[in-house]
Amino acid sequence: MLKRLLGKASPILGHRSDWLGLCQLCRQPCDEQALLCHWCLQTLHQPLCRCRLCAAPLPEHIKAEEQICGRCQRRPPPWQRLQVIGDYLPPYPTLIPRLKYAGQILLAPPLAHMLADHLDLAQPPEVILPVPLHWWRQWRRGFNQAEELASTLGKITAIPCDNRLIQRTKATPQQTSLSAGQRRRNLRGAFQIAPHAYRHVALLDDVVTTGATAGRLTRLLHESGVERVEVWALCRTLRHIKPG
Ligand SMILES: O=P(O)(O)OC[C@H]1O[C@H](OP(=O)(O)OP(=O)(O)O)[C@H](O)[C@@H]1O
Numbered sequence: 264m265l266k267r268l269l270g271k272a273s274p275i276l277g278h279r280s281d282w283l284g285l286c287q288l289c290r291q292p293c294d295e296q297a298l299l300c301h302w303c304l305q306t307l308h309q310p311l312c313r314c315r316l317c318a319a320p321l322p323e324h325i326k327a328e329e330q331i332c333g334r335c336q337r338r339p340p341p342w343q344r345l346q347v348i349g350d351y352l353p354p355y356p357t358l359i360p361r362l363k364y365a366g367q368i369l370l371a372p373p374l375a376h377m378l379a380d381h382l383d384l385a386q387p388p389e390v391i392l393p394v395p396l397h398w399w400r401q402w403r404r405g406f407n408q409a410e411e412l413a414s415t416l417g418k419i420t421a422i423p424c425d426n427r428l429i430q431r432t433k434a435t436p437q438q439t440s441l442s443a444g445q446r447r448r449n450l451r452g453a454f455q456i457a458p459h460a461y462r463h464v465a466l467l468d469d470v471v472t473t474g475a476t477a478g479r480l481t482r483l484l485h486e487s488g489v490e491r492v493e494v495w496a497l498c499r500t501l502r503h504i505k506p507g
Contacts, residue, residue, distance in 0.1 A: 276367035287361075287370065288354050297373040307377050309349025318345045318471075318499045340474055341481040342466075344493040348374075348381045351470060351498040359469055359497060363408045371408065374497055375415035384420060388465040388493055391417055391424045392484075394476060395431040395454075412497070413467050422465070429480065430455045438476060446475035454480060456487045463491040471496045 276282060276298075286293040286300035293300035299307070312323045314332035316339055321330055331339075351359075362370040393409035401407050410426050417424040433453040438446050464484060471477050477494045484492050 276361075276365075276369045279369065282369065287367070288357065297376070298369060299373060303354065304373075304377075306354055307348065307374075309352075309381075311381065313347070315344050316340055316342070317474075318347045320350070341478050341485070342492045342494045344491075345471065345477075345496070345499065346382050346493060347471070347496045347499045348378050349498060351472075351500045355498045362411075363404070363469065366405060368406055368408075368411050371411035372415045375412045376419065378412070378495065378497055379416055379419045382420070382495065386463070387420065387422055388463045388491070389422070389461050390428075391420075391422050391465045391467050391495070392428055393424065393426060394466065394468040394480065395426070395429050397431045397434040397453075399434050408469050409467050412469065416467065416495075425459075428457050428459055428461075429483075430457070438472065443473040443475070446473050447479070450475055450479045454483055456483050459487065461489055463493075464489050465493045465495050468494070468496045470498050470500070472500045 276287070282298060284292055284294075286303050287298050288303040288306075289300060291300055297304055310320055310323070312321045312325060312330065313319060314321055314335055315330045316335040317332060319332050319334075321332065349355075358370055358374065361367040362374065391413045393407060393413040395401075395409075396404065396407045407426075410424075413424040413426070416422075431453055432455050435449045435453050438449065441449055466477060466480055466484070468476060471494060477496075481492045481494070
Protein backbone atom coordinates (compact mmCIF):
# COMPACT_ATOMS: atom_id res chain seq x y z
CA MET A 264 0.00 0.00 0.00
CA LEU A 265 2.76 2.42 1.04
CA LYS A 266 4.68 1.53 -2.09
CA ARG A 267 1.63 2.24 -4.23
CA LEU A 268 0.90 5.57 -2.52
CA LEU A 269 4.49 6.77 -2.79
CA GLY A 270 4.63 5.59 -6.35
CA LYS A 271 1.67 7.78 -7.22
CA ALA A 272 2.91 10.77 -5.29
CA SER A 273 6.32 10.84 -6.93
CA PRO A 274 7.56 10.05 -10.44
CA ILE A 275 9.48 6.87 -11.19
CA LEU A 276 13.17 7.62 -11.18
CA GLY A 277 14.92 4.41 -11.97
CA HIS A 278 16.80 5.65 -15.05
CA ARG A 279 18.26 8.98 -16.11
CA SER A 280 15.69 9.13 -18.93
CA ASP A 281 12.89 9.20 -16.31
CA TRP A 282 14.11 12.54 -14.97
CA LEU A 283 12.05 15.45 -16.25
CA GLY A 284 14.61 18.14 -15.42
CA LEU A 285 12.76 19.12 -12.24
CA CYS A 286 14.20 19.22 -8.75
CA GLN A 287 13.08 16.10 -6.89
CA LEU A 288 12.02 18.16 -3.89
CA CYS A 289 10.62 21.51 -5.02
CA ARG A 290 9.74 20.57 -8.65
CA GLN A 291 11.33 23.73 -10.03
CA PRO A 292 13.32 23.35 -13.27
CA CYS A 293 16.90 22.48 -12.48
CA ASP A 294 20.05 21.63 -14.43
CA GLU A 295 21.83 19.92 -11.59
CA GLN A 296 23.38 16.52 -12.16
CA ALA A 297 22.42 15.89 -8.54
CA LEU A 298 18.68 15.83 -9.44
CA LEU A 299 18.10 18.51 -6.81
CA CYS A 300 18.30 22.25 -7.27
CA HIS A 301 21.01 24.31 -5.64
CA TRP A 302 18.64 25.51 -2.89
CA CYS A 303 17.27 22.09 -1.99
CA LEU A 304 20.79 20.64 -1.95
CA GLN A 305 21.62 23.17 0.75
CA THR A 306 18.82 21.76 2.94
CA LEU A 307 20.56 18.37 2.92
CA HIS A 308 23.60 19.67 4.81
CA GLN A 309 23.67 19.35 8.60
CA PRO A 310 26.19 20.40 11.30
CA LEU A 311 29.44 18.42 11.31
CA CYS A 312 30.21 18.32 15.04
CA ARG A 313 28.67 15.09 16.35
CA CYS A 314 29.29 12.44 18.99
CA ARG A 315 31.75 9.92 17.53
CA LEU A 316 29.68 6.99 18.83
CA CYS A 317 26.01 7.91 18.40
CA ALA A 318 26.33 10.96 16.08
CA ALA A 319 24.18 13.16 18.33
CA PRO A 320 24.84 16.82 17.51
CA LEU A 321 27.38 18.49 19.80
CA PRO A 322 28.43 22.13 20.26
CA GLU A 323 30.90 23.21 17.56
CA HIS A 324 33.73 24.14 19.95
CA ILE A 325 34.34 20.58 21.30
CA LYS A 326 37.72 19.14 20.22
CA ALA A 327 37.63 16.13 17.86
CA GLU A 328 39.16 13.68 20.38
CA GLU A 329 36.60 14.67 23.04
CA GLN A 330 33.54 14.29 20.82
CA ILE A 331 31.71 11.63 22.85
CA CYS A 332 28.38 12.58 24.41
CA GLY A 333 27.66 11.92 28.09
CA ARG A 334 25.29 9.04 27.37
CA CYS A 335 27.86 7.22 25.21
CA GLN A 336 30.55 7.79 27.83
CA ARG A 337 28.32 5.93 30.32
CA ARG A 338 27.02 3.21 27.96
CA PRO A 339 28.96 3.08 24.68
CA PRO A 340 27.46 1.28 21.68
CA PRO A 341 29.36 -1.78 20.36
CA TRP A 342 30.77 -0.05 17.26
CA GLN A 343 33.84 2.19 17.28
CA ARG A 344 32.31 5.09 15.35
CA LEU A 345 29.01 6.18 13.80
CA GLN A 346 29.17 8.66 10.92
CA VAL A 347 26.07 10.11 9.27
CA ILE A 348 25.01 13.15 7.28
CA GLY A 349 22.69 14.09 10.10
CA ASP A 350 19.40 13.55 11.85
CA TYR A 351 16.38 12.03 10.15
CA LEU A 352 14.73 15.38 9.61
CA PRO A 353 13.25 16.98 6.45
CA PRO A 354 14.02 16.52 3.61
CA TYR A 355 15.31 13.01 4.48
CA PRO A 356 11.89 11.55 5.46
CA THR A 357 10.86 12.42 1.90
CA LEU A 358 13.97 11.36 0.02
CA ILE A 359 14.89 8.08 1.76
CA PRO A 360 11.42 6.43 1.48
CA ARG A 361 11.32 7.48 -2.19
CA LEU A 362 14.66 5.77 -2.72
CA LYS A 363 13.64 2.60 -0.87
CA TYR A 364 9.94 2.16 -1.50
CA ALA A 365 9.23 4.06 -4.72
CA GLY A 366 12.14 2.70 -6.74
CA GLN A 367 13.82 6.11 -7.19
CA ILE A 368 17.29 4.60 -7.20
CA LEU A 369 18.72 7.59 -9.03
CA LEU A 370 18.51 9.37 -5.67
CA ALA A 371 21.22 7.06 -4.29
CA PRO A 372 24.22 8.79 -5.96
CA PRO A 373 23.42 12.35 -4.74
CA LEU A 374 22.71 11.02 -1.25
CA ALA A 375 25.97 9.05 -1.27
CA HIS A 376 27.84 12.20 -2.37
CA MET A 377 26.27 14.10 0.53
CA LEU A 378 27.35 11.37 2.95
CA ALA A 379 30.89 11.41 1.51
CA ASP A 380 31.01 15.18 2.15
CA HIS A 381 30.24 14.53 5.83
CA LEU A 382 32.66 11.61 6.41
CA ASP A 383 35.91 11.91 8.32
CA LEU A 384 38.26 9.62 6.35
CA ALA A 385 41.46 10.34 8.25
CA GLN A 386 41.65 6.60 9.07
CA PRO A 387 39.82 4.98 6.16
CA PRO A 388 38.36 1.48 6.54
CA GLU A 389 39.59 -1.36 4.32
CA VAL A 390 36.17 -2.13 2.94
CA ILE A 391 32.56 -0.91 2.79
CA LEU A 392 29.99 -3.55 3.78
CA PRO A 393 26.41 -2.66 2.81
CA VAL A 394 23.77 -4.10 5.16
CA PRO A 395 22.18 -6.90 3.09
CA LEU A 396 18.50 -7.48 2.46
CA HIS A 397 17.10 -10.99 2.47
CA TRP A 398 17.07 -12.24 -1.14
CA TRP A 399 13.29 -12.32 -1.20
CA ARG A 400 12.95 -8.63 -0.16
CA GLN A 401 15.71 -7.64 -2.56
CA TRP A 402 13.99 -9.50 -5.37
CA ARG A 403 10.65 -7.79 -4.60
CA ARG A 404 12.28 -4.35 -4.26
CA GLY A 405 14.52 -4.90 -7.25
CA PHE A 406 17.64 -3.57 -5.51
CA ASN A 407 19.27 -3.06 -2.13
CA GLN A 408 19.42 0.63 -1.22
CA ALA A 409 22.56 0.12 0.89
CA GLU A 410 24.36 -1.52 -2.07
CA GLU A 411 23.31 1.38 -4.32
CA LEU A 412 24.75 3.87 -1.82
CA ALA A 413 27.90 1.76 -1.33
CA SER A 414 28.55 1.60 -5.05
CA THR A 415 28.75 5.39 -5.38
CA LEU A 416 30.54 5.83 -2.07
CA GLY A 417 33.14 3.27 -3.12
CA LYS A 418 33.86 5.23 -6.30
CA ILE A 419 34.14 8.54 -4.44
CA THR A 420 36.37 7.24 -1.63
CA ALA A 421 38.28 4.55 -3.61
CA ILE A 422 37.39 2.09 -0.82
CA PRO A 423 36.27 -1.30 -2.19
CA CYS A 424 32.78 -2.65 -1.44
CA ASP A 425 32.11 -6.24 -0.45
CA ASN A 426 28.45 -7.13 -1.02
CA ARG A 427 28.91 -10.83 -0.22
CA LEU A 428 30.66 -10.91 3.14
CA ILE A 429 27.45 -10.50 5.14
CA GLN A 430 24.50 -12.70 4.21
CA ARG A 431 20.97 -12.18 5.47
CA THR A 432 19.85 -15.76 5.82
CA LYS A 433 16.51 -15.20 7.57
CA ALA A 434 13.56 -13.26 6.18
CA THR A 435 12.53 -11.03 9.09
CA PRO A 436 9.71 -8.45 9.34
CA GLN A 437 10.79 -4.87 8.59
CA GLN A 438 12.31 -3.08 11.56
CA THR A 439 10.15 -0.01 10.86
CA SER A 440 7.00 -1.60 12.30
CA LEU A 441 8.62 -2.83 15.56
CA SER A 442 9.51 -1.50 19.02
CA ALA A 443 13.16 -1.28 20.15
CA GLY A 444 13.06 -4.64 21.99
CA GLN A 445 11.26 -6.34 19.12
CA ARG A 446 13.85 -4.96 16.70
CA ARG A 447 16.69 -6.61 18.63
CA ARG A 448 14.84 -9.94 18.90
CA ASN A 449 13.80 -9.74 15.26
CA LEU A 450 17.42 -9.96 14.09
CA ARG A 451 18.46 -13.05 16.08
CA GLY A 452 20.02 -15.53 13.68
CA ALA A 453 19.28 -13.24 10.71
CA PHE A 454 22.87 -12.74 9.48
CA GLN A 455 25.94 -14.82 8.68
CA ILE A 456 29.48 -13.62 8.01
CA ALA A 457 31.71 -15.43 5.50
CA PRO A 458 35.40 -16.06 6.34
CA HIS A 459 37.57 -12.96 5.77
CA ALA A 460 40.73 -11.15 6.87
CA TYR A 461 39.40 -7.60 7.39
CA ARG A 462 40.38 -5.67 10.54
CA HIS A 463 38.73 -2.28 9.93
CA VAL A 464 35.38 -2.08 8.12
CA ALA A 465 32.61 0.41 7.42
CA LEU A 466 29.11 -1.04 7.73
CA LEU A 467 26.75 0.97 5.54
CA ASP A 468 22.99 1.34 6.04
CA ASP A 469 20.47 3.95 4.96
CA VAL A 470 19.22 4.82 8.46
CA VAL A 471 20.19 3.95 12.04
CA THR A 472 17.14 4.12 14.29
CA THR A 473 17.54 2.10 17.50
CA GLY A 474 20.90 0.71 16.38
CA ALA A 475 19.63 -2.89 16.58
CA THR A 476 20.76 -3.76 13.03
CA ALA A 477 24.13 -2.04 13.30
CA GLY A 478 24.67 -3.46 16.81
CA ARG A 479 23.90 -7.05 15.82
CA LEU A 480 26.20 -6.87 12.81
CA THR A 481 28.96 -5.15 14.76
CA ARG A 482 29.00 -7.99 17.30
CA LEU A 483 29.14 -10.60 14.54
CA LEU A 484 31.94 -8.72 12.80
CA HIS A 485 33.91 -8.47 16.04
CA GLU A 486 33.43 -12.21 16.63
CA SER A 487 34.73 -12.85 13.11
CA GLY A 488 37.98 -10.99 13.80
CA VAL A 489 37.25 -7.36 12.88
CA GLU A 490 38.83 -4.95 15.36
CA ARG A 491 37.26 -1.67 14.30
CA VAL A 492 33.70 -1.30 13.00
CA GLU A 493 32.55 2.07 11.75
CA VAL A 494 28.89 2.44 10.98
CA TRP A 495 28.03 4.79 8.14
CA ALA A 496 24.44 5.82 7.42
CA LEU A 497 22.63 8.66 5.71
CA CYS A 498 20.74 9.55 8.89
CA ARG A 499 20.22 8.71 12.53
CA THR A 500 17.00 9.24 14.43
CA LEU A 501 16.80 11.67 17.31
CA ARG A 502 16.14 8.95 19.90
CA HIS A 503 19.20 7.81 21.83
CA ILE A 504 20.73 4.62 20.49
CA LYS A 505 20.47 1.72 22.91
CA PRO A 506 23.83 0.04 23.56
CA GLY A 507 22.55 -3.52 23.51
O1 LIG B 1 18.51 0.83 13.79
P1 LIG B 1 17.36 -0.12 13.60
O2 LIG B 1 16.31 0.07 14.67
O3 LIG B 1 17.79 -1.54 13.46
O4 LIG B 1 16.61 0.31 12.26
C1 LIG B 1 17.30 0.58 11.06
C2 LIG B 1 17.02 -0.46 10.02
O5 LIG B 1 15.61 -0.43 9.71
C3 LIG B 1 15.43 -0.26 8.32
O6 LIG B 1 15.33 -1.50 7.68
P2 LIG B 1 14.03 -2.41 7.65
O7 LIG B 1 14.27 -3.67 8.41
O8 LIG B 1 12.82 -1.61 8.07
O9 LIG B 1 13.97 -2.84 6.15
P3 LIG B 1 13.83 -2.03 4.80
O10 LIG B 1 15.19 -1.89 4.22
O11 LIG B 1 12.94 -2.87 3.98
O12 LIG B 1 13.22 -0.69 5.15
C4 LIG B 1 16.70 0.43 7.86
O13 LIG B 1 16.97 0.21 6.49
C5 LIG B 1 17.76 -0.16 8.75
O14 LIG B 1 18.33 -1.34 8.20
